[in-house]
Amino acid sequence: MANILVIDDEQDVLHLIKRILEKEGHCVNVRDSALAVRPEDLTESQLIILDVMMPGVDGLSYCQKIRSQVACPIIFLTAKANEQDLLDGFASGGDDYITKPFSLKELIARVSGHLRRDQRKQRQGLNDGPIELLLGKQLFLVAGKEVKLTRSEFHICQLLFRHKEQVFSKEMIYDSLYGIDALGDSQTIITERVKNIRRKYKEQGEQPIKTVWGIGYRWEREA
Known part of the structure; x- marks a missing residue:
């Protein structure tokens, strides 16, 4: 049914997930570390x-590294489940x-649900009204016209676009861009990035990033 990649350093977990999902008809590829994963x-x-x-x-760092390369759903396995861990994920x-x-x-x-939703997205395209995300080309389009975003601006738009229901603080966006150990003024840097993004979308008649006062930003296109 689907090609599924499982990455976990516990062999027992790998064998269990592989056995269960193969019974469901999936083709399961397992790796015992992120470093063992091949491009293919x-x-x-x-x-x-x-x-x-x-x-x-670790899984969070690896997900951040590969997210711009893959469009498929990524499900985390974790022994930690407090609110901040979820937001970091x-x-x-x-x-x-x-x-x-x-x-x-x-x-x-969970696996079946995400596969169904992803198949619907692929049929419908990754779009929100006239705004379309082309993951393979790393582009956002408005009515077929490219929005000229920098690499960091694209990353912010992609993060918010892919998680439309989620509100992200400036610190979370900054960490996603530069890593949790990066040094810099997240408030000023992300504020300026979002300001530039809004200007570029406004030039094409759209305004998809909403400020949630006291918290951060989310993707919410104005109708």
């Missing part, structure tokens, strides 16, 4: 299950969380 693993995958706590490269580009230990029914339901 990413391009061929229709869904990725990614452990958060791994030695070497979404900020890095993840689509969902499954908390360890997990039930097999929950795993199957």
